[in-house]
Every structure is written in structure tokens, then in C-alpha cells.
Amino acid sequence: xxxxSAHIGKDSYTTRIKVNGHALVGDEPAxxxxxxxxxxxxxxxxxxxxxxxxxxxxxxxxxxxxxVDGVDIALHLTHGDDGAMxxxxxxxxxGALDAAQKARMAEIAEKTPVTLTLKAxxxxxxxxx
Numbered sequence: 191x192x193x194x195s196a197h198i199g200k201d202s203y204t205t206r207i208k209v210n211g212h213a214l215v216g217d218e219p220a221x222x223x224x225x226x227x228x229x230x231x232x233x234x235x236x237x238x239x240x241x242x243x244x245x246x247x248x249x250x251x252x253x254x255x256x257x258v259d260g261v262d263i264a265l266h267l268t269h270g271d272d273g274a275m276x277x278x279x280x281x282x283x284x285g286a287l288d289a290a291q292k293a294r295m296a297e298i299a300e301k302t303p304v305t306l307t308l309k310a311x312x313x314x315x316x317x318x319x
Contacts, residue, residue: 204228236265239277242304247283250298259285261295277308 194209196216203224207214216231218224229237240263251258262282270276283295299305 201225232267236267236277239279239302239304239308240265242302243279243281243299246302247281247295247298250295251285254291256291257286258283258295 196207198205203218204227205216215228217227219226264280266278
């Protein structure tokens with residue numbers, strides 16, 4: 191499974207992140223006291239969901255040999271009418287698909303690994319060393 195680490199020093203909120211050998215930077219926007227040197231933590235959450243959705247749909251279309259030219263995913267973290275946090279996800283699938291195939295792709299989007307993890311919740315065990 192995935193492994194990562196994060197380090198913050200005295201540089202406001204700029205955080206050096208490593209995930210499976212990839213170096214990333216996280217930060218907060220200036221309005222929150224950061225330097226906007228990289229995406230904020232919730233931005234990475236949306237990025238992970240978007241990437242997982244896109245990759246899963248591409249894999250599915252390839253396996254079915256469906257003529258999908260591209261998949262665009264728009265994500266918006268907001269609050270629902272009940273005040274709970276909510277991610278609104280919009281799919282735009284281009285290619286010569288019929289309505290049933292597009293509907294099936296939308297069903298598959300609801301079953302991607304990151305989607306299921308977020309919907310189920312995730313236990314986090316924290317250890318101080």
C-alpha cells in the first residue's frame with residue numbers, strides 16, 4: 191500500500207511531502223498565513239479522488255474497449271444543506287458512447303477505491319515517538 195511522510199520546519203506552513211518516492215509541497219494560501227507554495231491539504235484530498243476516478247474510468251473503458259476519448263472530472267468541496275462536508279463530483283466523458291455506457295461509467299465512479307474509502311471513513315492510528 192501507499193507510504194508517505196511530511197516535514198514542516200519554521201517556514202510558515204510550507205510542508206515537504208514524500209509519497210512513494212514522489213516529492214510534493216503542501217502549503218496554505220496567503221489568506222491563511224501560508225505562502226501558497228503548493229496545494230493545501232484539502233486540495234490534495236480532491237486531487238487523490240480525481241486521479242483515482244479518472245484512472246479507474248480509463249481502465250474500465252479500456253477493458254470494455256469502449257471509445258472513450260477523455261474523461262474530465264470537476265470536484266468541489268463544499269457543505270451540504272445539513273452542514274456536513276460534501277464533495278460534488280461532475281463527470282464529462284467524451285467519445286462515441288451511448289447513454290447506457292455513460293450511465294455505467296457514472297456507476298463505476300461511485301465504486302472507485304478512493305471513493306469507497308472516503309464514503310466508509312478511515313481509521314487513523316497515531317503514535318508519538
